[in-house]
Amino acid sequence: MTADFHNPYRHGFARIAACTLPVRLADPAANAAALSVEAAACSAEHVAIAVFPELCLSGYALDDLRQQDALLDAVERALHTLAEASRAWSCVAVIGAPLRHADRLFNCAVLLHRGRILGIVPKSYLPNYREFYEARQFAPGVTRRNETLTLGDMSIPFGTDLLFTAEDVPGLTLGVEICEDLWVPTPPSTALAMAGASIIANPSASNITIGKAEDRTLLIRSQSLRALCAYAYAAAGPGESTTDVAWDGQVSLHEVGTLLAESPRFPRAAARAVADIDLDLIRQERSRMGSFAACADAQPPLVWRRIPFRVAPPAAAIPLRRTVPRFPFVPADPGRLAQDCYEGWTIQVSALIQRLSASGVRRMVIGVSGGLDSTLALLVCARAADELGWPRTAVAAYTMPGFATGATSLAFARRLMSGLGVSAHELDIRPTARQMLETIGHPFAKGEAVHDVTFENVQAGLRTDFLFRLANQLNGLVIGTGDLSELALGWCTYGVGDQMAHYNVNAGMPKTLIQHLIRWLAREGDWAEAVGPLLDEIVSAEISPELVPGDHPQSTEAKIGPYALQDFNLFHTLRYGFRPAKIAYLALHAWSDAARGAWPANFPEDRRVAYDLPAIRHWLEVFLRRFFAFSQFKRSAMPNGPKLTPGGGLSPRGDWRAPSDSTAVAWLEDLETVPKS
Numbered sequence: 001m002t003a004d005f006h007n008p009y010r011h012g013f014a015r016i017a018a019c020t021l022p023v024r025l026a027d028p029a030a031n032a033a034a035l036s037v038e039a040a041a042c043s044a045e046h047v048a049i050a051v052f053p054e055l056c057l058s059g060y061a062l063d064d065l066r067q068q069d070a071l072l073d074a075v076e077r078a079l080h081t082l083a084e085a086s087r088a089w090s091c092v093a094v095i096g097a098p099l100r101h102a103d104r105l106f107n108c109a110v111l112l113h114r115g116r117i118l119g120i121v122p123k124s125y126l127p128n129y130r131e132f133y134e135a136r137q138f139a140p141g142v143t144r145r146n147e148t149l150t151l152g153d154m155s156i157p158f159g160t161d162l163l164f165t166a167e168d169v170p171g172l173t174l175g176v177e178i179c180e181d182l183w184v185p186t187p188p189s190t191a192l193a194m195a196g197a198s199i200i201a202n203p204s205a206s207n208i209t210i211g212k213a214e215d216r217t218l219l220i221r222s223q224s225l226r227a228l229c230a231y232a233y234a235a236a237g238p239g240e241s242t243t244d245v246a247w248d249g250q251v252s253l254h255e256v257g258t259l260l261a262e263s264p265r266f267p268r269a270a271a272r273a274v275a276d277i278d279l280d281l282i283r284q285e286r287s288r289m290g291s292f293a294a295c296a297d298a299q300p301p302l303v304w305r306r307i308p309f310r311v312a313p314p315a316a317a318i319p320l321r322r323t324v325p326r327f328p329f330v331p332a333d334p335g336r337l338a339q340d341c342y343e344g345w346t347i348q349v350s351a352l353i354q355r356l357s358a359s360g361v362r363r364m365v366i367g368v369s370g371g372l373d374s375t376l377a378l379l380v381c382a383r384a385a386d387e388l389g390w391p392r393t394a395v396a397a398y399t400m401p402g403f404a405t406g407a408t409s410l411a412f413a414r415r416l417m418s419g420l421g422v423s424a425h426e427l428d429i430r431p432t433a434r435q436m437l438e439t440i441g442h443p444f445a446k447g448e449a450v451h452d453v454t455f456e457n458v459q460a461g462l463r464t465d466f467l468f469r470l471a472n473q474l475n476g477l478v479i480g481t482g483d484l485s486e487l488a489l490g491w492c493t494y495g496v497g498d499q500m501a502h503y504n505v506n507a508g509m510p511k512t513l514i515q516h517l518i519r520w521l522a523r524e525g526d527w528a529e530a531v532g533p534l535l536d537e538i539v540s541a542e543i544s545p546e547l548v549p550g551d552h553p554q555s556t557e558a559k560i561g562p563y564a565l566q567d568f569n570l571f572h573t574l575r576y577g578f579r580p581a582k583i584a585y586l587a588l589h590a591w592s593d594a595a596r597g598a599w600p601a602n603f604p605e606d607r608r609v610a611y612d613l614p615a616i617r618h619w620l621e622v623f624l625r626r627f628f629a630f631s632q633f634k635r636s637a638m639p640n641g642p643k644l645t646p647g648g649g650l651s652p653r654g655d656w657r658a659p660s661d662s663t664a665v666a667w668l669e670d671l672e673t674v675p676k677s
């Protein structure tokens, strides 16, 4: 049965929980009862895997009580009870318990599911330093592979060679390591991930000391990034013995370096972090980064036992448990956004400085329209001149009014050039454009109001012609202005205009980030006073190519879609290769409710809009047609320019190689699976 469109399992997600709960020391029956309540609650929330703390069935901080047979017998009885109780849960519960095996005692993770114990994983590396004395009671599990543990009438796979694979959720494979295992130079999760585990569960009992939570987070986050996996970490909290240490019950879910969910620290009651893990994202990252597979292939061969289980996820609509950022290129967190602006801008400036130095030219030549893109490029040029110790007049800036140039844009261009102190020029392209239109026999030259693409491109082309010849004359480079979003949509004029330049500083910069970058630049640097308020005005203006005359400026977004949505579509297509139905599903979560989720700082209130599914679907179709079937020939011939965002670049020599004569059929077919309302 195919799940409902509004169901995360249909779109490659699996719901995972990391849980902590109060324990009673040396009281397995009571702990089993509490665990049962929590596992049932997770099941009710459609969780596929719920991870509980290390030794939570007995309590962790028991020291030598761990070796008491009465306690260990009680643990085994409690496990039987839990196995029985698990018939009522749909989730796999990963719980910690001390278990006897082969005349030794092991610190174990037990995986319970629908009345069965799927397997038992012993802790590989025991901490036995500072406040830890585990080696006094436990045997290390690192060498235990391919064994079976007997518990009453149950024979259970036991070892560090176990992987748990969902048969009915593609890409869901679970590997387990326990607390200290993460703190060693090569954690078992590294091998587990390379053997196919997409999710790593870590039941932990990590006492808290000042600053330690940060260290844990650093380890978890980096392991999830390095092993390209999701990492569910569940630490022991209330109830653990405070004889000599204290506990904070930290639980968190990370996915490939990103924190998805965490619970408050120092909980007094049961607490959990729940999130939908993107298994498509993990698969895509692993298959793209060939070094992941190469590293896996270079390891000494190991035999893994793969234990199957069935999640039986719900088929009906259920809400997604995950924040989907509205602007994948523009973080809502103000600190992160400021940092991204600083980095993006500095990369642009330093790349331009390198190109200017290497080429030996002494001038930058640029067309200034008063629009966003040329504003940013002009600021980059001005700063490059400053850093090179050149006068600002080394920037030869030209505003070139045409048939549709608005008075506001022209005024913006003039004020910007003079405020920055660059060498400012005005060059009317209309006589030359008329001449060209007449020469090619265009009806506009005879006075007819024909404003077709030829009419538009004659203007864009002449501007570029002027700039290139001026560059020859001035010993300069033409600095390009076209941005990443326009390149994605083919919204630029081939061979000229914002498609062509000697060096394009904006080629890697998405439009949604440019808007914030200009706001940020309005407040940074020594030009804040001279042009800061002007920069705010430029960002607030309607985006328009101003190539067609009319009562209102030509609206770019009315034609090719809101950049907010098109940048969203671009990011998920480019970075992860997601199918259109998934992108539409994600966009719906990001954009269907203007009141849900954070907006980036300073984002204007009147632009805080929502998009419903029909709008999302419509603009996604425009994107797919333009990106896959139309615009690649423009990208195949694009000039040099730096990649800027981790979301990707579109250079045919770098981040995006594609044929110029492809169709969009496969993507449009997939889009058909998206409901029309």
Ligand SMILES: Nc1ncnc2c1ncn2[C@@H]1O[C@H](COP(=O)(O)OP(=O)(O)OC[C@H]2O[C@@H]([n+]3cccc(C(=O)O)c3)[C@H](O)[C@@H]2O)[C@@H](O)[C@H]1O
Binding pocket: 453, 456, 457, 460, 486, 490, 491, 492, 493, 494, 495, 497, 498, 544, 545, 547, 556, 630, 633, 660, 661
């Ligand atoms: N697959 C292919 N391989 C090689 N060449 C191909 C091709 N498909 C079409 N062509 C050729 O390319 C031409 C189409 O490309 P092109 O000449 O670029 O023209 P086109 O893409 O039709 O028009 C450019 C559009 O971009 C807009 N624009 C331009 C500049 C800036 C902005 C802005 O707002 O920032 C917007 C402008 O308003 C106009 O609508 C076709 O007429 C054909 O000659």
Ligand SMILES: Nc1ncnc2c1ncn2[C@@H]1O[C@H](COP(=O)(O)OP(=O)(O)OP(=O)(O)O)[C@@H](O)[C@H]1O
Binding pocket: 366, 367, 368, 369, 370, 371, 372, 373, 374, 375, 398, 399, 400, 401, 402, 405, 463, 481, 482, 497, 498, 543, 544, 545, 546
């Ligand atoms: N009136 C103009 N004077 C000088 N250059 C222009 C003019 N109009 C366009 N250009 C040049 O052509 C480029 C492409 O024009 P376009 O309208 O796409 O860009 P923009 O106005 O800078 O920014 P946006 O695309 O955000 O409106 C400009 O960045 C600029 O370099």
Ligand SMILES: NC(=O)CC[C@H](N)C(=O)O
Binding pocket: 054, 127, 132, 178, 179, 180, 181, 183, 204, 205, 206, 207
């Ligand atoms: N239980 C453990 O393995 C704890 C050891 C680990 N280094 C920690 O303090 O988090």
